[in-house]
Amino acid sequence: MQTGWMRTELVSEPGDPGRPNEDFASIGLPASGQGGSLVVLDGVTPPQGDYGCLHSVSWFSARLGGALTELSVSLRDLTLTEILSRAIRRVAETHAGTCDLSHPRTPQATVVLARWSATEVEYLVLSDSALLVESTTGEVTALLDDRLARLPRASLATDAVADATVRNKEGGFFTAAADPSVASRAVTGTLPRDSVRALAALTDGATRWTEKFRAGGWSELLALVRKEGAQALVDRVRALEAADAEERVHLRRSKTHDDATVVYVEL
Template sequence: MRVLIASEPATPGRDNEDFAAAAPGLAVLLDGAGIPAGLESGCSHSVAWYARTLGGLLLAEALDPRTSLADALAASIERVNALHSHTCDLQHPGSPSATVVAVRVAGDRLEHLVLADSVLVLDRTDADPLVISDDRLAGVLARLDGPDERPPLGSAEHAAFQLARVRKLNDHRNRPGGFWVASTRPEAAEQALTGSTPLDRVRAVALLSDGASRPADRFGLLTWPDLLALLDKNGPAELLTQTRDAEHSDPDGTRWPRGKASDDATAVYWALHD
C-alpha cells in the first residue's frame, strides 16, 4: 500500500489548520474551521492546535479494530475536551472545530467516516468514482446567504460579510436541522457519514480538504476521474500546485466566487493495491 500526503497553508508563513496522517491500514484528514478576525472562540488554543490534537488522538483510537470509527472519533473529542476544559469555555458557540475524514482497512472491507465538508473519493475498480462529502453545511449556507453578489475578495466589505456569515453559522452548528462538525460535543460523531466497501472493489482513495478539492468541485477544472489520475501519476503535491495556479488566476473571486482567495489545502492519496 502506498500513501502520499501533501499539505500547505493558504498563504506562506501562516498556520496550516489542516492535519493529515496515516498508519498501517488507516488514514485521517481534518480541516480546522478558521475563525475570522473579530470573532472570539472562548478558547486559548488555536484552530491548528485543535485539528492536530484531535487528529493525533483519532489516529491512535482508530488503530483498535474493535472500536468503530464513529466511537473512535467520539472518544477523541472527549479526550481533547479534557485537555482544555480547565482553561477554555467549551460552551462557547465559537469553540474550535474541524471536519473529519477517516478510512480504515478492516478485514476484507474498507471502512469510512466523513463529518462535514471535506471529501473522500473512492477509486472503484468496477464503477465510477464514489465521492462522499457531508453537504449539510452547504444546505445551511444556501438558506443563510442572500441573493446579492458576494463582495470582492480582499475588500473590507468581504471581510465583514464573512464575519457576519460565521456568526450566523454558529447558531446552526452541531444542532438538529443544522450541520455537524467535530468540536466539543462527542455526539457529533454519531452524525458522521459512515459505511464500508469491499476492499477488492477499491483501487485507491483520496482524502481532500475543501481547499484541495476545489479544482473538481468548485472550479470545474478536473473531473473526479481526472483528479484521481493526477494523484496516481503525479502525487498530491501536483494537485496543490494546480489548485494554487487556479486561485492566483482569479484573485478577486470573479470567475469562482468563494469565501477565501486561497485556503489551507491537504490531499492524501492511498493506493491500496500497489
C-alpha cells in the same frame, strides 16, 4: 495479513505561508501489518475576536488528529463513530478547565477517517472534506457529507447568523468540536476490501479543483493525483486561485488561498 505493496502519498500546504496550517493529515500502518488507516482534518478558522478558547485551531487539529490516528490503529474493535467520539472527548478533557467549550466557535474541524483490513474498508466523513473511493473496475465515488452545501445561502450570510442557526445544530451542519455525540452525525459505511483499489481524502482547499473551479470531475481529480502526484493537484489549485484573484468569478467571497491537504492510498 496485508500482502503485496501499498502506495501512500500525503501533501498538506498552508494557504498563507505566514499563518499556521490548520489542516491535519496522517496515515497509520500498524507494525502488525494488518491493514491501516488515514485521517484528514480541516480546522475551521474562527472569525476575528474572542472564541472562548486559549488554544489555536492548529493546536486542536493536531490533538484531535493525533488521537484519531492512535485510536484507529490500536482499537480495531471500535467502530469509527466510537473512535471519533472517544477522540473528541479526550481532547475536550484537556482544555475544559481553561476554555469555554460551549462557545459556538470553540476550536473545531471537519473529519475524514478511513480504515482498512484484509476484508473491509470502513469510512467516516463529517462536514465538507471529501473521501474519494476508486473501485477495482475504475469507478470513482465521492463520499460526502453535503449538509453544508444544501443549506439556504441566507443561513450562512454572516458568521453570527450561521453560528446561531445552523452550526452544530439540528437541521444545519456538524463539525468535530467538543461534543462527542456529534460523531453519530457523520456519514459512515463499510465496503468490501477486494472492491476498492484506491482512496483519496481531501480538504476543501484541494477539492476546489472540482467543486469551485470545475476543472474536472472526481474521476479526473483522482486520475491526476495518481498520475502526477498529490502536489500536482495542489499546484493546479494554486494556479487557478491566482488567476481568479482579481475577477473572483469562481472564488467570490471565499479566501483566495486555503489550506490544502491530499492523502492518497493505493490498497
